């Protein structure tokens with residue numbers, strides 16, 4: 001018997017629980033010759049804002065031990081150009097499309113974006129990125145002025161999720177930050193405010209210096225760390241959140257292969273996302289899907305759901 005791989009994320013049914021993470025797969029068209037897109041569980045797009053953004057000055061990326069730093073600064077064409085230029089290809093891919101959004105100003109921009117996307121039928125879900133470490137936070141949310149991220153504050157998280165929840169009937173996913181003391185507290189705030197699911201984690205804030213020139217390797221000085229270097233931290237956070245919330249978790253952070261994907265399922269993730277690994281091997285996600293089928297068959301597990309949260313203690 002073929003094992004059942006499908007899972008539900010809010011109202012969204014995925015044929016399999018393996019997706020690609022925001023910002024690491026472009027708008028999918030870039031990868032169309034390298035990956036069989038229709039095999040993916042879902043595609044999460046690069047975060048978009050209401051207006052186009054040029055992003056941060058270069059250099060914006062550098063390699064670090066078992067990972068990378070990036071400070072792209074959310075370069076994107078803005079919502080209307082996205083809908084005109086990027087969505088037509090995405091909808092042909094045949095898999096659920098999850099649109100990542102963020103605000104450059106305050107709650108109102110999140111609401112405007114969510115309302116705009118709510119009426120677009122080819123969009124399966126909205127992910128709110130309240131955890132990008134690479135944009136200056138000029139939000140009008142009083143608790144988050146300066147450099148504080150929305151996802152670093154439970155009340156601000158609650159406020160944003162609640163407002164977006166009212167603006168859309170689509171499946172709503174909230175993306176959390178690992179740059180916090182208690183991620184479970186933030187996760188609970190998002191759940192209480194009506195989020196259907198949680199994506200975790202975004203990147204960890206880090207920096208790297210060229211000892212020769214004594215200059216930061218990234219122009220913005222600090223940047224987001226991703227890749228296998230952050231996997232144990234991301235996994236620990238997945239496990240902590242799993243014990244505190246009922247809504248599904250989409251786990252990510254350094255997933256490169258089937259065994260690292262399984263770690264996240266076992267620690268409570270209903271689905272997983274592949275990020276940095278796409279830059280090394282764009283087929284990572286589809287290879288994980290094959291690996292998952294083999295693992296379930298070999299272990300005589302009929303349904304994917306049996307391994308979710310099944311950490312043996």
Ligand SMILES: Cc1cc2nc3c(=O)[nH]c(=O)nc-3n(C[C@H](O)[C@H](O)[C@H](O)COP(=O)(O)O)c2cc1C
Pocket residue numbers: 021022023024046047068070072074100129132175201202203225226227228230252253254255273274275276277
């Ligand atoms: C180059 C790059 C760009 C990213 N851009 C975004 C983005 O636009 N929105 C977002 O929510 N996360 C973004 N991320 C974070 C990833 O989606 C993911 O949460 C993080 O990298 C951890 O997963 P990984 O270790 O598998 O990469 C970006 C990551 C990288 C490496």
